[in-house]
Amino acid sequence: MHKVIFLLISIICLSGCFEWAARAKDKLPTQTALDKTYNYDGKIIIIGAGASGLAAAKVLEQSNLDYSILEASDRYGGRLKKDTTLADFPIDIGAEWIHSDPIVLNLMKGKKGEDIDEQLLSYRLENTGSWDGQKYKENRPWLNNFVYNFMPESKFKNSTWYDFVDEHLAQYVKHNIKYNQRVTEIDYSDKKIIIKTENNENYVADKVLVTVSLGVLKSNSIKFTPDLNAEMKKAIDAISFDNGFKIVLKFADKFYPDAITCEVESGEKVYYDIAFKKDAQTNVLGVLCRGDEAQKYYDLNSEKKIIDNILLELDEMFDEQASKSFSGEYIFEDWGRHKFTLGTWTQASLEKNSHLKALNQSLDNKVYFAGEIYDQYKQMGVPGAVLSGYYSIDKLITEE
Numbered sequence: 330m331h332k333v334i335f336l337l338i339s340i341i342c343l344s345g346c347f348e349w350a351a352r353a354k355d356k357l358p359t360q361t362a363l364d365k366t367y368n369y370d371g372k373i374i375i376i377g378a379g380a381s382g383l384a385a386a387k388v389l390e391q392s393n394l395d396y397s398i399l400e401a402s403d404r405y406g407g408r409l410k411k412d413t414t415l416a417d418f419p420i421d422i423g424a425e426w427i428h429s430d431p432i433v434l435n436l437m438k439g440k441k442g443e444d445i446d447e448q449l450l451s452y453r454l455e456n457t458g459s460w461d462g463q464k465y466k467e468n469r470p471w472l473n474n475f476v477y478n479f480m481p482e483s484k485f486k487n488s489t490w491y492d493f494v495d496e497h498l499a500q501y502v503k504h505n506i507k508y509n510q511r512v513t514e515i516d517y518s519d520k521k522i523i524i525k526t527e528n529n530e531n532y533v534a535d536k537v538l539v540t541v542s543l544g545v546l547k548s549n550s551i552k553f554t555p556d557l558n559a560e561m562k563k564a565i566d567a568i569s570f571d572n573g574f575k576i577v578l579k580f581a582d583k584f585y586p587d588a589i590t591c592e593v594e595s596g597e598k599v600y601y602d603i604a605f606k607k608d609a610q611t612n613v614l615g616v617l618c619r620g621d622e623a624q625k626y627y628d629l630n631s632e633k634k635i636i637d638n639i640l641l642e643l644d645e646m647f648d649e650q651a652s653k654s655f656s657g658e659y660i661f662e663d664w665g666r667h668k669f670t671l672g673t674w675t676q677a678s679l680e681k682n683s684h685l686k687a688l689n690q691s692l693d694n695k696v697y698f699a700g701e702i703y704d705q706y707k708q709m710g711v712p713g714a715v716l717s718g719y720y721s722i723d724k725l726i727t728e729e
């Protein structure tokens with residue numbers, strides 16, 4: 330019985346970002362701030378050029394308002410990133426699955442109606458397996474169907490989440506991004522807000538939208554003056570934002586199934602065929618790992634040892650085929666230890682409403698917050714981040 334439950338949980342976990350997805354269409358708003366026009370005289374500063382910050386900026390751009398985006402790194406996209414070098418199709422190095430109903434793509438880009446322009450592939454797995462650390466077992470096909478029917482998800486067929494956000498958001502606002510501006514202090518004690526960066530630049534704004542990850546807020550690397558209130562701090566501490574990474578390995582042969590869930594004590598680990606349904610010739614296998622399970626790999630203290638360890642495990646599962654077939658090429662994106670991310674993802678639908686409410690407060694109607702964990706509609710990942718950007722910027726402009 331225990332094995333069956335594990336199998337079910339494993340299979341459920343295999344779908345998308347491996348957690349329950351908030352897919353209900355009726356949870357989505359019928360319109361967003363993108364559908365409105367705003368008047369506002371002041372200067373708005375957005376901190377962070379991830380999906381959420383870019384979405385909020387597009388609203389300001391449409392209404393010709395005065396705004397800038399301060400981004401700590403030298404690129405936009407945040408936890409969205411793509412690689413075009415390893416395979417014959419673009420690979421998502423950050424967010425990859427569309428957990429929500431695809432209609433959300435229209436909402437995100439401001440298109441009316443139900444026709445979806447994007448070519449999507451349905452993530453209905455055909456061959457999956459599970460690994461308990463010693464024994465590899467093929468799963469029964471009915472389980473894959475059960476999971477898909479219970480929780481249908483999709484992916485972009487020839488494109489990526491990064492491309493979607495780039496085309497529909499970043500292209501409209503990228504001229505207003507200031508790169509390499511890591512914000513270290515936000516002083517909202519006076520009428521004007523003073524924002525300080527690591528390289529000693531000072532910016533002045535009337536309102537600020539903070540879109541950094543929860544990991545960055547947890548690290549206390551941004552000083553708020555006055556300090557955040559106790560409720561907010563409690564919520565930031567209480568919501569976990571796990572360490573973790575994504576690895577992509579290139580092989581000569583495809584010796585593995587569509588996905589393999591691994592039984593772990595705590596955290597999560599899955600192997601999955603990134604080229605699944607992608608019309609690709611290249612064989613690329615993804616490894617997504619987070620939480621305590623990721624820490625076990627970090628403890629190896631070397632990227633090479635991590636890759637060797639993973640190949641060893643695959644060899645055990647598949648009769649030494651992994652090391653024979655490995656091309657030596659791989660990508661290792663360590664989101665958990667990336668200093669501008671400091672974690673992988675959060676999921677509003679799993680958190681207490683009281684914590685979410687506390688996080689969503691503004692600071693004296695001057696400093697507002699947005700990002701995946703602030704999403705009112707509890708969509709996961711990128712849709713949540715974008716919808717929260719729209720929601721919070723509307724609040725920021727309209728609240729006195």
Ligand SMILES: Cc1cc2nc3c(=O)[nH]c(=O)nc-3n(C[C@H](O)[C@H](O)[C@H](O)COP(=O)(O)OP(=O)(O)OC[C@H]3O[C@@H](n4cnc5c(N)ncnc54)[C@H](O)[C@@H]3O)c2cc1C
Nearest residue numbers: 377379380381401407408424425426512669700701710711
């Ligand atoms: C491995 C992985 C897999 C995922 N898979 C999926 C998936 O399949 N589907 C899905 O929908 N979602 C997925 N997600 C989650 C998704 O990527 C995020 O929900 C979404 O990208 C968050 O966007 P955001 O704008 O809220 O935050 P971020 O993308 O974190 O953007 C914040 C921005 O702020 C910048 N910043 C940080 N600190 C500062 C500072 N001090 N000053 C100025 N700028 C700063 C950062 O550089 C970054 O650009 C995944 C995430 C990871 C890591």
